[in-house]
Amino acid sequence: MTHKVLVYAEVRNGKLKSTAGETLAEARKMLAGKSENLHAVLLGEGCEQHAKTLATFGASKIYVVDTPDTNTYQGEPTIQALTQIIQKNGYTVVVGPASPTGRDFFPRLSIRNKGAMLTDVVGFSLDGDSVVSDIPMYLGKCAKQAVSAASITFVTLRPNVRPSEIVDANAQANVEKFSVEFDRAKITSKVVEVRKGAGERPDLTEANIIISGGRAIASKDNFKILFECADAVHGSVGASRAAVDSGYAPYEMQVGQTGKTVNPGLYVACGISGSIQHLSGMRTSKCIVAINTDVDAPIFQKADFGIVADLFQAVPILTREFKKLME
Amino acid sequence: MKILVLAKHVPDTETVIKISGGGKTIDESDFKYMVNPCDEYAMEEAIRTQDKHKGESVVVSVGPARAQETIRKALAMGLDRGVWINTEGYSGGLDSYSVALAISKVVAEEKPDVIFAGLNTIDEGAGNVGPMVAEFAGMPSLVNISKLEWQNEGKSVRAERDVESGIVEIYEAKTPLLIAPHQNLNDPRFPSLPGIMKAKKKPIAEKKAADLITDKPKVEVRTYKLPPEKAPGKIFKGKPVEEMVTEVVKLLRSEAKVI
Structure with missing residues (x-):
């Protein structure tokens, strides 16, 4: 059989998320590098502006659902739009990012379409006709290889596990405008307001560099030195639960068991001891740097580079050196 | 108001994972179990909601006999009764589809x-x-909720969902609905001694997973594996901070190539 793949390309605040390129690259690898059956979907008014970018990533057809119902993500309208595209066109694999948005609606989408759900995978491929994937479990302490036993498979790919690939920088977008017939009786929850965040820094789950602070930061104000360091390298700032519970950082910055799972190229843990709960949220980072005054802190066992020093001395030097590199 | 809580009995956070059977199974013989941490926020919010709107609260858990311990804890915290979906004797795979189907x-x-x-x-x-x-x-399902206001005598809610980077989506939704709280929504209570005593008398109804799971699983697990052991890192100590940090930054570029 030939698989037909649909990739949900997430747009937020009018911007295409970096996961669009990552998911298209992984899906294209699954299709042995062929773009013919690799399609993508964009939702929201004005989203067509991103079609060209998706074409350069290898999407040979891009559905555009240009309606105000899908301007803000809100579950049900998104599920209805995707379901209609899937059923009208016979897709067998549907891929999205394992971002808060992707993880919110993909499980529901899989049930509505009687499909298999492979959540937060770090890679997927074909074995014969079956979709197989690697999925971390037990807080990253082990992984399973799971295989879809259904005729349609839904996959969310963890952000940052693989790079985007430009297949053809001059590719022209083949756009199909898709008009959705919404079943409004089913829409019983609505987003009435969206409060925007600072917005200048990348989302934690997608950031390539994260500077994180623990209890040793000792105050909300002191987080400033971490933000300065992150901004020098266009990174984001995370926090341990201890820092969040002490009121030094908001929950949205929390990395770990009950917070976010992150997967950056570089994770700098400043004044974080390294509890299993914290490690579970950042252990797959490609490179871990730990800065801590306590030489026995468990974080040093997981670190690629450890600096036994006071973070208030070390971080400003780190920021200065990062700035030099970025010049 | 009728309130349902979904809860799972899970291996302790500190559990060491060992793989057996040539990668086919996980050796659970040394496992210690506990209530899944995120589920305690669900239990607490159920109790607070019932305090306000009266009615009945029921906790549901899927698993073997030990799942009843999680149900008992919920009952000790204050929920009214339990439903245990017993997986003993069910031979099929328990993917999330099968578990959700049973529930x-x-x-x-x-x-x-x-x-x-x-x-x-x-x-x-x-x-x-x-x-x-x-x-x-x-x-509807409202997931990652940090703030919850009941309106219209418990017929609808206004809920704040934390997305990312400080973005908050504010939802208005009608019941029936599902809410998955995050840890800022409340502070789960510890069961009191009278609570624990009372819980012993609260009913737990047993259902068989084999009767409720009326379809085949959609995802099968082939193998398990442990992540590759990481080589020990380079630890710098006892030198001037200036020297250690500049050395590490150099290595981040030349060796790790991450910056």
Whole structure:
């Protein structure tokens, strides 16, 4: 059989998320590098502006659902739009990012379409006709290889596990405008307001560099030195639960068991001891740097580079050196 | 108001994972278990909601006999009764679809106005079951909720969902609905001694997973593997901070190539 793949390309605040390129690259690898059956979907008014970018990533057809119902993500309208595209066109694999948005609606989408759900995978491929994937479990302490036993498979790919690939920088977008017939009786929850965040820094789950602070930061104000360091390298700032519970950082910055799972190229843990709960949220980072005054802190066992020093001395030097590199 | 809570009995956070059977199984012989941490926020919110709107609260858990310990803890915290979906004797795979299917049968019977579910579990970690149960029941799911206001005498809610980077989506939704709280929504209580005593008398109804799971799983597990052991890192100490940091930054570029 030939698989037909649909990739949900997430747009937020009018911007295409970096996961669009990552998911298209992984899906294209699954299709042995062929773009013919690799399609993508964009939702929201004005989203067509991103079609060209998706074409350069290898999407040979891009559905555009240009309606105000899908301007803000809100579950049900998104599920209805995707379901209609899937059923009208016979897709067998549907891929999205394992971002808060992707993880919110993909499980529901899989049930509505009687499909298999492979959540937060770090890679997927074909074995014969079956979709197989690697999925971390037990807080990253082990992984399973799971295989879809259904005729349609839904996959969310963890952000940052693989790079985007430009297949053809001059590719022209083949756009199909898709008009959705919404079943409004089913829409019983609505987003009435969206409060925007600072917005200048990348989302934690997608950031390539994260500077994180623990209890040793000792105050909300002191987080400033971490933000300065992150901004020098266009990174984001995370926090341990201890820092969040002490009121030094908001929950949205929390990395770990009950917070976010992150997967950056570089994770700098400043004044974080390294509890299993914290490690579970950042252990797959490609490179871990730990800065801590306590030489026995468990974080040093997981670190690629450890600096036994006071973070208030070390971080400003780190920021200065990062700035030099970025010049 | 009828309130349902979904809860799972999971291996302790500190559990060491050993793989056996040539990669086919996980050796669970040394496992110690506990209530899934995220589910405690669901239990607490159920109790607070019931305090305000009266009615009945029911906790549902899927698993072997030990799952009753999680149910007992919920009852000791203050929930009214339990439903245990016993997986002993069920030979099929328990993917999130199968678990959600089993729970959906209980939901159809209990007809709750609101379901509280944990955001995520610390074993499988997918967070699929809550949204899937809501989908089976045809109700909306509000996931990662940090603030919850009941309106209209408990017929609707206004809820804040933390997305990312400080973005908050504010939802208005009608019951029935499913809510997955995050840890800022409340501070779960410890069961009191009288609570623990009372819980012993509260009823737990048993259902058989084999009767409720009326379809084959959609995802099968082939093998398990442990992550590759990381080589020990380079630890710098006892030198001037200036020297150690500049050395590490150099290595980040030349050796790790991450900056």
